[in-house]
Amino acid sequence: MLFNFAMVPLEEVQPWGKPGRLSLSWFGLTDSQYWVQAGTSVLLEYSDVARRLGSSRYCDYQVARLYEDVMALLPYILEPVPADLIQYISGDRSCVLERATAWHAANSERDDDLYWEIIDGSSTWIGNRSLHFSYLSPSANILMWSDESLVHIEWDNRAKLVDGVCAWSAECGSHSLPRSEFEEEVRSFHKRLMDEMSVRVSRVVAGGLPADVHVDVPGLLREHEQRKLLPASAFELPSPHTDWQAVRKALLAIDCQGSADRWR
Known part of the structure; x- marks a missing residue:
């Protein structure tokens, strides 16, 4: 399986809030360890060094966060990236990042609409294909994107360090x-x-949590019924689709190291 999780036993789930005001929601109840099995590689599995320093084996958080991120990005993951733009999202992107850094430095004092159009055009499409792990320290860098036939999962965590x-x-x-x-x-x-x-x-409805942990049971039941639905639209790209021409223009401006004034 690609997406894997092991839920924390219900009696071990930590409620939110302070004593006397403890509570849990649907999201909080998904407390888990989770990981992504990408071929022979296990993403979101901590290294031996990190585990010796006290980390769990896998990412330890509410698996609903990974699920929500995957579902939010899904339409963009399945939107094929044009062949001429694959170099900007795939493989060793160090040269691409160096050019972007130099362009930002050359235009650091700009704050006009055109400047921000270039920023948006060059980066948003990649952000729409990047899983977000800002809630972890250190975070992880994982991209998911597709061409016409395959979905590609790429990761580069070499800069995500603990004790060096x-x-x-x-x-x-x-x-x-x-x-x-x-x-x-x-x-x-x-x-x-x-x-x-x-x-x-x-189990929660049947009283499976301590009496001092508040749960909005009617709300929990409603939310669960809503979340159980997986509409076909989850796999469809919302309109408007990615403006690939705007992406190309923004990347060209950065590649040429021109000023924002010369973008058009």
């Missing part, structure tokens, strides 16, 4: 799988999470 050593067991690499297989993995992730949460919600 990479925090993650998967430092740098890539894995690809057919688009249809990736979609099935997403559906499987959805079903497994919702099935486990159905059991967990039932």
